[in-house]
Amino acid sequence: MTTITVQNQISVMSPDDWEHFIEEWMTYRTQEYFDYERLGGAGDQGRDVVGYVDDPVGSNNYIWDNFQCKHYDKPLTPSQIWVEIGKVCYFSFNNDYPFPRKYYFIAPKGIGTKLSTYLKKPDELKSALYENWDNYCKNGITDTKAIILDSYLKAYIDKLDFSIFDKISIIKIILEHSKTQFHVTRFGTQLPKRPETPKISANVGDHELIYVKKLLQAYDSHSNDEIDTVNDLINYPKYNKHLKRSREDFLHAETLRAFSRDTLPKNEFEKIQSQILSGVIDIVEDDHSNGFDKVKETLREAKRLQLPTNLLSSCLTVNDRGGICHQLANNNEISWCEDEI
Numbered sequence: 001m002t003t004i005t006v007q008n009q010i011s012v013m014s015p016d017d018w019e020h021f022i023e024e025w026m027t028y029r030t031q032e033y034f035d036y037e038r039l040g041g042a043g044d045q046g047r048d049v050v051g052y053v054d055d056p057v058g059s060n061n062y063i064w065d066n067f068q069c070k071h072y073d074k075p076l077t078p079s080q081i082w083v084e085i086g087k088v089c090y091f092s093f094n095n096d097y098p099f100p101r102k103y104y105f106i107a108p109k110g111i112g113t114k115l116s117t118y119l120k121k122p123d124e125l126k127s128a129l130y131e132n133w134d135n136y137c138k139n140g141i142t143d144t145k146a147i148i149l150d151s152y153l154k155a156y157i158d159k160l161d162f163s164i165f166d167k168i169s170i171i172k173i174i175l176e177h178s179k180t181q182f183h184v185t186r187f188g189t190q191l192p193k194r195p196e197t198p199k200i201s202a203n204v205g206d207h208e209l210i211y212v213k214k215l216l217q218a219y220d221s222h223s224n225d226e227i228d229t230v231n232d233l234i235n236y237p238k239y240n241k242h243l244k245r246s247r248e249d250f251l252h253a254e255t256l257r258a259f260s261r262d263t264l265p266k267n268e269f270e271k272i273q274s275q276i277l278s279g280v281i282d283i284v285e286d287d288h289s290n291g292f293d294k295v296k297e298t299l300r301e302a303k304r305l306q307l308p309t310n311l312l313s314s315c316l317t318v319n320d321r322g323g324i325c326h327q328l329a330n331n332n333e334i335s336w337c338e339d340e341i
Helices: 006-011 015-032 082-093 113-120 122-137 151-158 170-177 183-187 206-222 230-235 237-263 268-285 291-304 318-330
Strands: 035-038 049-052 064-069 102-106 165-167
Touching (some): 015 035, 015 064, 015 170, 082 151, 113 122, 122 151, 206 237, 268 291, 268 318
Parallel strands (some): 064 102, 102 165
Antiparallel strands (some): 035 049, 049 064
16 A cells, blocks of 8 residues: 555646546446536536536536536635636526536635635625626636626626535545545555455355356266256255355355446456456366366366456455356356357
8 A cells, every 4th residue: 555645646636637536536426416527628618527417418407516626735715716606607697508506616725714714605705706807707717708797797696596616625535536446546545345245145046047057067967867957956965065165156256346346447357357267268178078077177277376466466365266267157258068058
């Protein structure tokens, strides 16, 4: 784990990386929004990262929240946000987009005392905007023309609810970002503790049917008797115990897959699956006297493979390796018997 704190890493981000970080954080809040997107850059009309409460396509009155990303080496002051407030007032007046439901200022060093006071007193914030319009907004909202605070624009702003303007603590954002799949790779922090693998269910689930069917065929190819169903294993302790271990390993691997999906970027788990497939495929494709022997040799090899370092390496277990082989069988990437159906 890096000795540099997350807060210190955030403080030296570029403004562009800061916006990307907030966009990543938005994945934690996906259940609150229909959709979200990063708009920061030229022509964003005062919108950095936007959360749409409902579908904005084809609507002039959609509901949305704005997350304004300001990256400075000191707490935000009023002089740094007048033009941002001016933009959202002007462009909504101009019907480029609706006035937002909420507008959050997000800065690595937080909000200064004076701005914090204004945010608690919406009427004073609005009055101060009027007082500072000519100095900050008149020539700052757009490069193409001066935006005069005429009677029409002022009448529009008079009716706006300035209590929408607020802040979000950086500590809160860091804590929530730590629960996304981006945190470990962005900051080099340790993975959270892997969740315990639950006990297997008494009955084979629908998601297990393929690999379990393949195991039954492997047992059948090894036995002198016919084995078609799980119930047939009652009289075969060796196969019955093997199936139980296999189902436990499969559940271990499924738990690791879910853990990877929730804590790491896409495909980290799939990289391990690919490496294990590459490591065992020659054994799978070799000739064996029966499918059960092939299963056992393949799993033995999977459990002793030297795998490349991966973000999941620290929590990969022997059970996971065996379970991944059964996942590969479940995905029809490997087979135990030539005549599998």
